[in-house]
Amino acid sequence: MIKSIILSILAIASLTLSYLYEISPETNAPAPPVADAAAFLLPPPYEPEPIAELIEAPxxxxxxxxxxxxxKLGTRLDYTEDKELLKTVTKWIGTPYQYGSSTRKGTDCSGFVTSIYREVYGIDLSRSSQSMFGDVERIKKDSIQTGDLVFFRRGPKQPIFHVGIYLKGNKFIHSATNGGVMISSLKEPYYRHHYFAAGRVN
Known part of the structure; x- marks a missing residue:
């Protein structure tokens, strides 16, 4: 009798333990592989930000x-003009007029232009303003750019007698008989009246 009771108690205990084991959390579940665990700890692969396109600006x-x-030149600039041209012509301002010469001690109009073009661009132009006109491509007055040449004559059938280098805003630099290398405006009555054409050296 006692033996039967003990066996019954053990059977009930065994069933109870078996039931509890089935519903308990899987505390003994196998650990994830090391590689999988590391994936949670390491940051994602580094991807560099795309480099923004560089925009040229002054x-x-x-x-x-x-x-x-x-x-110095008394005119507005676009910040795109040839720096060497601007620096070079500025150095010549105040050079006295001297017919037939082309140095910083004295120069005439064509001598000044030929000197600037040789120094800045390495281009040899014809020595006289009249023959220099044959070295250029004629352009319209409203298309003149910095560095282009402007030519003057006294009448429709008269030869070209003067030349200068265009700067900006109707301003040009030249060697005038009454002041040497200076900056003048195409709007001044004298130059407006005698203006003939503009040309570009290609």
């Missing part, structure tokens, strides 16, 4: 350069 030094030369 540097602070460029802006300062053009501002200074705009004041």
């Amino acid at each position: 540097t602070p030094n460029d802006s300062l350069f053009y501002e200074q030369y705009a004041k």
